[in-house]
Amino acid sequence: MSYAPIQRLLPDDESVELISLTRSLVDREIRPVIADLDAEAHFPRDVFRILGRSGLLGLPYPESLGGGGLPYEVYLQVLEEIASGSASVGVGVSVHALSCFGLFTAGTDEQRSNWLPTMLAGDQLGAYCLSESHAGSDPASMRTTAVRDGDHYVINGAKAWTTHGGKADFYKVMARTSDEGGRGISCFLVAADTPGLTADPPERKMGLMSSTTSTMLFEDVHIPAHRRLGAEGQGLSIALAGLDAGRLGIAAVATGLAQEALNVAIAYAKDRRAFGKPVIEHQGLGFLLADMAAAVESARATYIAAARLKDAGKPFSRQASIAKLVCTDNAMKVTTDAVQVLGGAGYTKDFPAERFMREAKVMQIFEGTNQIQRLVISRDLAR
Structure with missing residues (x-):
């Protein structure tokens, strides 16, 4: 199923083209197979190779080391597009970037030049x-x-x-x-x-x-x-510094998952009829979808604001925790509501809504539970 592209504000035309390329790749290589991959619990190593060959695994790292040299503001929106096709693949891309972070920030020049290029190219996951x-x-x-x-x-x-x-x-x-x-x-x-x-x-x-x-x-x-x-x-200290960036990655993944759940819910609500009209035109359901859309767009704005601080070289730890907290809590709510929009159909495996709901739960747990995020935020406020 194809959905209207998200309206994004990006820094330049190259970033717009990159988002378009990513969406096309996801539509071609990921969306058609993800339901079967999930049902079979099959790890899609070939998908990561394709992403690597397309230059999408090393976007926030310097071009001199084989990366894309892009700001986090753009990288995270690419990651969101990938996650909209598959949360599993989106999480994998975020974890791979996190796995490279310590080498990039704490490695010697020799270590970086020896190991980082093959990692960023996707030859090494x-x-x-x-x-x-x-x-x-x-x-x-x-x-x-x-x-x-x-x-x-x-x-x-x-x-x-x-x-x-x-x-x-x-x-x-x-x-x-x-x-x-x-x-x-x-x-x-x-x-x-x-x-x-x-x-x-x-x-x-x-x-x-x-x-x-x-x-x-x-x-x-x-x-x-x-x-x-x-x-x-x-x-x-290397681990914790990496977690700030990793939390932004999970925030973007959660937002992509929530966006996909919203898309499925809207498509179903437009197609399903009750009492002589599409169910989306009934206020009870229309307002629920409106709240879902507000949650997705506020999540996106939150992680992008944190990414812009990171790109500007300013402290962003508290904002990374806020983004992880807001985006993952919103994803849990949106995916749960998507199941509700589909009704009985949403509770079956004939539709992806139940999978989205199952996938959203862990977003509130890994890269630091959302209780830990509240602790990080409150301690920062106390300072």
Whole structure:
């Protein structure tokens, strides 16, 4: 089903063309297959290769390193378009960008030039290992260790909730190198084929079925010291800095998901008739759709405002948390209301509305739960 394009204000004609290219690619490569991918819980690695070859996996990174050199304001709107076709793929693109972030910000020139171009081209798909089963919202309590042994580190432990776990080509891993709490954590770039690194069977999830999520197991995983990013003890600051950008990514994904749910609901409400006219013309349903549209557009405005602060080099942590909170809460409401608009049909798998609702729930949980976002926002206000 085809929908009218979103009216966007973009900084230049090249950005307009990029959005149009992305929408065409999503219509051609993602929308026709996503229902089957979700039903089969199949990870669409080929889709990420297509996105990489199209230059869409490295948009916010410099052209000199193989990226697109675009501002976050544009990158996030591209990400929203991708997520409107598949929330699973949208989350994957956001996680991949987050997995490259530590290398870009904390890596040496040699590390960046050696590894980043293939990552941004999509030849290497990334994953991000921060959370543990007992340390999600409190990453400073992680127990995975990295012990120095000559010119290597030996990593032991387990990392939970890893998007692309068992499918990625590299993992950005936070591990404890000392007992100094949050100051004792370091960051490593671990190749997927490193001996001792394995993945548990994928989690059996409520939604995002074509996005593989697994616990990664580290058993005497030997990592050359040159694969540490930044100094020892800098890992948590690298992780948290990346999460600000990652939260904007999830905000954009949630907005794309909500927009797609709204599109489906509008199309159904125009086609379905009751009491002699399309149901969209009945005030009860029309007002519900109006509230859904307001939620989607306010979400979009919120993440774009935060992105513009980031692009201007200004502090944006609080605004990133606000965007993640607003966009994901709105996505949960919009997708739930989309099921309501479709009525009994919305509760069946014959329509995608129920999938949208299942996918929206996790948006309120990962990249920091929305309760954690409220904590970040309130602490910033207290300062």
